[in-house]
Amino acid sequence: MKIARLGDAGHEIPAIQREGVSYDLRSITADIDGAFLAGGGIARARAALEADALPEIANASVMRVGAPIARPGKxxxxxxxxxxxxxxxxxxxxxxxxxxxxxxxxxxxxxxxxxxxxxxxxxxxxxxxxxxxxxxxxxxxxxxxxxxxxxxxxxxxxxxxxxxxxxxxxxxxxxxxxxxxxxxxxxxxxxxxxxxxxxxxxxxxxxxxxxxxxxxxxxxxxxxxxxxxxxxxxxxxxxxxxxxxxxxxxxxxxxxxxxxxxxxxxxxxxxxxxxxxxxxxxx
Missing domain, CATH: 3.90.850.10 (Fumarylacetoacetase-like, C-terminal domain)
Structure with missing residues (x-):
C-alpha cells in the first residue's frame, strides 16, 4: 500500500495506491498532513481500501504526482x-x-x-x-x-x-x-x-x-x-x-x-x- 497526492500543485487529491490502481481518499481526509497522520489516518485509509469503500481515480495515470505529504512543519x-x-x-x-x-x-x-x-x-x-x-x-x-x-x-x-x-x-x-x-x-x-x-x-x-x-x-x-x-x-x-x-x-x-x-x-x-x-x- 502506498499513499500519494495527485493533481496540480496546490490542488492535489489525497490517494491510496494498491497494485497500480489509485483510490480517492477525500472521504477520509482533505490532505495527507500532520492531522491525518496523527489521527490514525493511515489505518483508516487501509480499512476503507480493504472494504472497497473508496472510488477509483479514473485518470490517475496522467495526473501530476505531488509530494506525498503536504508541506511539513519542518x-x-x-x-x-x-x-x-x-x-x-x-x-x-x-x-x-x-x-x-x-x-x-x-x-x-x-x-x-x-x-x-x-x-x-x-x-x-x-x-x-x-x-x-x-x-x-x-x-x-x-x-x-x-x-x-x-x-x-x-x-x-x-x-x-x-x-x-x-x-x-x-x-x-x-x-x-x-x-x-x-x-x-x-x-x-x-x-x-x-x-x-x-x-x-x-x-x-x-x-x-x-x-x-x-x-x-x-x-x-x-x-x-x-x-x-x-x-x-x-x-x-x-x-x-x-x-x-x-x-x-x-x-x-x-x-x-x-x-x-x-x-x-x-x-x-x-x-x-x-x-x-x-x-x-x-x-
Missing amino acids: IVCVGLNYRDHAAETGAAIPGEPVLFMKDPSTVVGPFDDVLVPRASTKTDWEVELGVVIGRTARYLESPADALDYVAGYAVSHDVSEREFQLERGGQWDKGKSCETFNPLGPWLVPADDAADPQRLGLRLSVNGVRRQDGSTENMVFDVAHVIWYVSQFMVLHPGDLINTGTPAGVALGLPDHPYLRAGDVVELEIDGLGTARQRFVQA
Whole structure:
C-alpha cells in the first residue's frame, strides 16, 4: 500500500495506491498532513481500501504526482551520515549527528522541475531516505522506541548549493533552502508496509550516468538513533520530515566536480519506495 497526492500543485487529491490502481481518499481526509497522520489516518485509509469503500481515480495515470505529504512543519536534515560520503568530502566521521534545518517550502513533487538558483555554480544532488513522523516525539527514552513514531518513508532529494552552503558565511541552511530544493516521493510507504529501513539501496543518476549507489546499512547513525537524538533537542510533530543523509557520489566529492546545470536530468530510486526524475532549469 502506498499513499500519494495527485493533481496540480496546490490542488492535489489525497490517494491510496494498491497494485497500480489509485483510490480517492477525500472521504477520509482533505490532505495527507500532520492531522491525518496523527489521527490514525493511515489505518483508516487501509480499512476503507480493504472494504472497497473508496472510488477509483479514473485518470490517475496522467495526473501530476505531488509530494506525498503536504508541506511539513519542518525538515530536519542529517549531514555526513554515511561513512563514504564523509570520506569523499574530507570530513571526519561525526561523533554525534550533524543536524541542520531546511525550509519546508522547498518540498515539490518527484517529477517537478528543480530551479538552479541565480548565480549558482555549485548545485549538487543528494539522494536520501526521507522519514515522515506520525506521532509527536519529545525526549524519547531510547532509540529502541523511535521507529514507533514513524508514519512512513519516501524518496527525498536534498538538493544543495555548495557555494551557498560552505563558502557564504559558514551556515548550511541557505545552501539547502533554495526554491524547489526538496523533491519528495512519489509515495509515502507506510512503516508497516516498508522493508527494514537499514537495508535499503539508494541510487541516483545524472543524465543517465550512475553517480550514487549506496545502502542505508552504511549510515553512521541509523534511523532509530536519529529520531531519538533529534527528539532530545526539538519536538517532532506528525508530518515533519527527516532527511537522513546521503551516500558517496555527490558532485562535491568527485574529482571533476560536475555540478548541475540547466538541462540536466537527475533520476533517483530507493528500494521499495519508487523512482523520481527531475529536470533542472534556470531560475
